[in-house]
Structures are given as structure tokens and as C-alpha cells.
């Protein structure tokens with residue numbers, strides 16, 4: 147189904163129930179045009195539920211664009227893109243998806259807890275939900291290991307700590323699908339390891355699906371599945387093990403380079419045949 151603009155669906159009681167389905171995301175011939183350029187070229191892929199899928203590729207290959215399409219904030223999306231059984235951008239998906247952009251979205255003049263309180267009040271407003279909000283906020287702060295900084299102003303935190311506040315906001319509504327755009331950029335190795343452990347805990351204990359982008363290939367080894375991208379095209383949609391086996395490479399990075407060379411050779415052959 148083509149990406150519907152938000153607000154075009156009927157009232158909730160008239161909508162069919164969401165299809166559970168084994169896949170969190172299903173894309174067929176997904177195309178995105180930005181400015182005068184097509185930046186995603188007819189991608190076919192799936193993201194299975196309850197697993198961590200890594201979206202990897204060099205800077206500018208289209209990772210953020212693909213994630214924006216999945217969360218429903220990208221314009222000019224063509225092809226089929228279903229998310230949690232609904233067309234991407236469907237209004238009912240808003241509370242079911244957590245999206246963390248590359249730039250942390252936090253208020254610097256509020257403390258960590260105040261930031262979380264603010265967003266919790268948007269998700270679950272009203273006095274009746276006050277106790278639940280307190281529990282959710284405390285849990286989300288603990289999840290990202292910021293309990294010791296709960297009363298610090300966000301503006302006084304390091305870059306990595308501010309990113310973790312953003313992640314805590316996304317965890318507040320216990321989303322079924324978490325879309326994380328380069329969450330480990332600028333973090334030291336210990337924090338990177340801790341965050342990846344948290345991602346695995348979220349997938350294993352809550353059954354959540356994670357789509358995590360990175361341009362650091364060693365992070366690929368930590369994912370259940372990988373979407374490898376280059377120049378708006380998908381080079382592979384597979385497990386790290388299968389990719390290494392298929393290409394005879396020892397690392398995912400070597401497998402990626404192998405697939406790039408293969409794609410270049412195929413393009414050269416096509417050009418030769420048509421010229």
C-alpha cells in the first residue's frame with residue numbers, strides 16, 4: 147500500500163484490526179524522491195518482529211531517508227510500505243513507534259527527569275495517569291543508565307548522555323518498533339557496548355523490534371539481521387552469518403566490500419551490453 151498522508155484514515159472504530167503478521171516492516175519497490183533526486187530506488191525488504199535489524203551503509207546512502215519513510219515523516223514515498231500491519235504514516239502507528247533522530251531532541255533548560263515528565267504527560271495526560279507516568283519515567287531513566295543524572299540539566303550533559311535522554315523519551319511509551327538513527331555516534335566503546343546490550347534486552351524481554359542504523363561496520367555483528375545499503379540501493383538483506391558464508395568473507399565489513407565490487411562489476415557488464 148502506498149504511504150498514506152497522516153489524517154486520511156477513517157475513525158478508529160471503522161478501521162480493520164491491525165494484521166499481526168511476522169514482519170514489523172514490509173517494503174516492496176520502495177522509492178523516495180528528495181528534491182530533484184530519487185534517493186531510494188525500488189527497495190524490497192522486510193524487518194522481522196522481535197529482532198534487531200541493522201541498517202548499514204556509507205554516509206549519504208539513504209539510511210535516514212529509509213527510516214523517515216518507515217516512521218511516516220518522509221514525503222514523496224512510492225511503492226508499498228507496511229509497518230506493524232498498517233500503511234506507513236497511519237495515525238494509529240504514532241504511539242506504537244519510537245523514533246530517535248541523529249540530533250538529540252531534548253530541552254537543555256530542563257533536567258533529565260523534567261524532560262521525561264514533559265513527554266510522558268503528552269503520551270499519558272491527566273491526573274489518573276500520574277502514578278504510571280512516574281513509574282515509566284523512572285524506568286526509562288534507569289534503562290539508559292542515567293539515574294545518577296536524573297536531576298542534572300540536559301544542557302550540562304555530554305553528547306552521549308543527551309542522546310541517551312532522547313532514547314529514554316522513545317522508550318517511554320514502550321513502543322513495539324524502535325527506530326534509532328545512528329544511536330552510538332560519538333560514544334566511547336564502553337557506552338556503545340552498554341547501549342547494544344540494552345537494545346538486546348529490549349528485544350528479548352519486551353519483544354520489541356529494533357531498526358538501528360550505523361555506518362560502523364563492527365556494529366553489524368551485534369544485529370540479528372542486516373540491511374546493507376549503498377547509493378540508495380540494497381546490497382543485501384540477510385543475517386551476518388549468512389552474509390559471511392555467501393561471500394566467503396571473515397567479517398561483515400569484508401562481505402560488504404565484496405558485495406560492492408560485485409554490484410560494480412554487474413553494472414559495468416550491463417553498461418557494456420547496452421552500449
Ligand SMILES: Nc1ncnc2c1ncn2[C@@H]1O[C@H](COP(=O)(O)OP(=O)(O)OP(=O)(O)O)[C@@H](O)[C@H]1O
Pocket residue numbers: 180181182183185203204205206207208209210211212361
Ligand atoms: N532535504 C533534502 N533534499 C534533497 N536531498 C536530500 C535531503 N536530505 C538528504 N538528501 C539526500 O538524500 C540522500 C540520502 O540522505 P540520507 O540522510 O538518507 O543518508 P544517510 O545514509 O542517512 O547519511 P548519514 O549517514 O550521513 O546520515 C543523500 O544523497 C542526501 O544528499
